[in-house]
Amino acid sequence: xxxxxxxxxxxxxxxxxxxxxxxxxxxxxxxxxxxxxxxxxxxxxxxxxxxxxxxxxxxxxxxxxxxxxxxxxxxxxxxxxxxxxxxxxxxxxxxxxxxxxxxxxxxxxxxxxxxxxxxxxxxxxxxxxxxxxxxxxxxxxxxxxxxx
Numbered sequence: 001x002x003x004x005x006x007x008x009x010x011x012x013x014x015x016x017x018x019x020x021x022x023x024x025x026x027x028x029x030x031x032x033x034x035x036x037x038x039x040x041x042x043x044x045x046x047x048x049x050x051x052x053x054x055x056x057x058x059x060x061x062x063x064x065x066x067x068x069x070x071x072x073x074x075x076x077x078x079x080x081x082x083x084x085x086x087x088x089x090x091x092x093x094x095x096x097x098x099x100x101x102x103x104x105x106x107x108x109x110x111x112x113x114x115x116x117x118x119x120x121x122x123x124x125x126x127x128x129x130x131x132x133x134x135x136x137x138x139x140x141x142x143x144x145x146x147x148x
Contacts, residue, residue, distance in 0.1 A: 002072070005065045012061035017137045019051050020130050028127060037116035044123055045111045052100055059093050081147030088140040092133050099129045 027047065031040045066086060070078060103125040110119035 002069070005069050005072075008061050009065040009069070012058040012065070013137065013141070016055050016058040016062075017134060019054065020134050020137075023047070023051065024127060024130055024134065028123070037120060038114070041107070041116060041119040041123065042111050045107050045119075048104060048107070048126070052104065055096060055100075059096065062089060063093070079144075079148045081143040081145070084143035084147060085140040088136050088143065092136050092140070095129060095133050095136070099126055099133075103129065 028044070031044060035043065066089060070082060070086060073082075075083075103122045107119055107122035107126065110116070110122055
């Protein structure tokens with residue numbers, strides 16, 4: 001069971017962080033270079049809608065597996081890196097919730113009303129928050145690897 005928990009935890013983290021990296025460094029720049037806002041922003045909104053469904057599932061898996069692993073060892077017995085990963089993970093979940101219910105909701109509204117300048121601002125805001133989460137995820141991984 002511990003190996004399954006680790007596998008699911010890692011798979012969820014890889015899906016989330018890998019998807020963020022792909023969106024930020026591959027999809028978004030190419031879409032900005034090749035598509036005008038009326039084509040680019042609806043495309044990005046729909047891709048984010050699908051990806052965010054995966055992120056919600058990843059968050060659920062990360063919470064369940066992370067807590068299961070922490071509790072199986074006992075909170076007072078785990079290395080400091082585990083505590084840091086847990087705290088950083090909670091911060092990442094909260095930041096994603098803000099991103100989803102704030103800027104992403106406003107992006108969908110901007111696309112629905114063809115407000116391309118507002119949509120562009122919201123995509124930029126989403127990208128900024130996603131970069132913060134990507135950095136936090138990297139720090140969480142580093143904490144659990146280096147602080148054992």
